[in-house]
Amino acid sequence: MNSLGDLDEALVAVHAVWEAAETARDVPRERLVAVNEALGSMRRRVDAVLADVAARIAVESRKELGPGGLAKQHGFRTPAMLIASATGASTGEANKFVAVGTATAPRMSLFGAQLPAKYPAVRDAVSSGGLSVPASSAIISLLDRMRLKTSAERIAEAEKVLAVQASGLMMDEVRKLLTRAEAWLDPDGVEPREERARENRSLQMFERDGMLHLTLQTDVASGAPVKAAIEGYVSAQFAARKNAAGVTDAEGAAEGDTRTVTQMRADALTLFAEHVLGCRNDTLPLAGATVIVRVNLEDLQNGTGTARIDGVTAPVSITTARRLAADGGVIPWVCGPGGDILDWGRRRRLFTPAQKLALTERDAGCAMCGLPPGMTQVHHIQWWERDTGPTDLGNGILLCMTCHHLIHDNGWDIRIDGTGVTAQVWFLPPTAADPERTPRPAVNRRLTPAA
Structure with a gap:
């Protein structure tokens, strides 16, 4: 389509075909699919033109033009409002057209030289009708955000891959693709985001x-x-x-x-x-529900890369994968370089209510911070999977969720002196916090006055 006339003729032709079929009330399925695909392709192409137009309207409506700006001359405060009034879209949608058009339009240097578009691969995909404007907007937003964290070369590489992979995808699929792309682009990895997410967790x-x-x-x-x-x-x-x-x-x-x-x-x-x-039985109908963590063996051994939880889009860090491997009811799926399954792990036995009661006598709640027993879980000191640790009182300790994360994430060790409810629990800090790793007593002992 090289002109507005060609576009108008195409719209009229599609509309005529559909009207003829609809009048006959006998629309073959093949025709339905063909018309749907034609309209989808046409819409993407029309949106590509609208993005270019929106970018130009934004330029002609820039603030330095004052009352002489295009939008204000036509009675609108912003270019997005002018665009929205013509298209029937929201101002938020109109702003996406402006952003995509601006990021994919050719640029001029300070000396008037012609420069390529900021995102040429996205421009090509939009112009060809393969990539929708909403998908382009999401890709551009991610790449702009990641520019502050990674190199221009890596951004360019990601743009080319995303422009190809996102073409033809639904927006829900595009969002999942971008979630994984962000993990690949971010040099800090997913751990900082995981920590922020844990800090922001809430139940209202x-x-x-x-x-x-x-x-x-x-x-x-x-x-x-x-x-x-x-x-x-x-x-x-x-x-x-x-x-x-x-x-x-x-x-x-x-x-x-x-x-x-x-x-x-x-x-x-x-x-x-x-x-x-x-209830005191395990008869809840869960249809075999479990949590499966998929991780490459090399990544697991080296602490690199990310892991995936079945049914969850966002990747998790290897640190989190290792922590999950220590929890009951979680199955680790460890794969080799070729994706072959090396270890399915095994469902670990959980500590019984009687064992937790006994540990409560010893720890009185979270042994590290002192939260009450009802807010704790029993943690294997020697991990069931990694260390083949047994599920017995000598290998159990009460910890709240936050302290559980602290133990796993920051390199703390735990030592138990003695047996039974009179045993003494010690926490050994990581060398980064204490080069001597001086043992610290459990909170109930720290808070108990000396005899």
């Missing part, structure tokens, strides 16, 4: 209009068991529907159980909480 609870509202945000590693358990419960409920009724409706739901997926998730959380409060 409030009542309104007879409803209890819960809003949870947490790091992906901590949220993975929650996601796996709830999704496992929902899968089990759908399986039970089919087994009970045999016949399902168009939505796949069996007669008799009309709950939506979101209602099932809410029911799952309630059921899990009730189980924790009173």
Whole structure:
């Protein structure tokens, strides 16, 4: 399409074909798919032109022009408002067109020389109709953010790869692609982001209009068991529907159980909480739910690269993968260079309630910070997977989630002197904090007055 006339003719032709088919009320499936693809390609091409136009409108509406700016001359405060008024889009969407058009337009140097576009690979992909403007906007936003952290060469390499890989993808898939690309681009790795996510974790609870509202945000590693358990419960409920009724409706739901997926998730959380409060068996229907961490063996050994949790888009650091490997109910999937499975690990036995009660007598809560027992979990001092540590009292210690992370992430060691509830727990700091690694007693001993 080399002119606005060609574009208009194409639109008229597609509309005429569709009207003829719709009038006959007999639209073959092949025609539906063909028209859908033609409209999609045309829309991307039209959006590419609009991005160029939006960038030019932004230039002609720049602040230094004052009242003489194009947007203000037409009664709009910003170029985005002028664009939105013509397209029916929101100002936020219009700003994306401006950003994409500006980042992919040819530039001029201070001396008037012609320069290539800031992101030429994205420009080519948009102009050819392969990459949508929303996808281009997301890619440009990521690359602009990463320019402060990595080299121009690495940015250019990422741009070329993303422009190809994101073409033809839905926006949900593009976001997942960019999440992984950010982990590859960021020289600091994912650990700093994980730490920030852990620091920002929260669960808000409030009542309104007879409803209890819960809003949870947490790091992906901590949220993975929650996601796996709830999704496992929902899968089990759908399986039970089919087994009970045999016949399902168009939505796949069996007669008799009309709950939506979101209602099932809410029911799952309630059921899990009730189980924790009173149930003493392991009969919850979770459809085999588990947390699987996939990691390359070389990365695991060298502490490089990242790992992936099944069902979670964002990658996790090798440090987090190692910590997860020490937790119960988590299966590590260790792969060699060719992707072959070297070790599936094994589901570890958890400490029993009786063992936790005994450890509570000794530790009185989190042995490191003193939080109450109800906010702790039993941690293997010698990891079950890494050290083949046993699940017995001599190898257990009560730690809250924060201290558990501190032990794993910062290189602390734990020593137990004695046996049973009278044993003494010591924490050995890393050499970076104390070159002599002077043992520190558990908090309940630190807070107990000397006899």
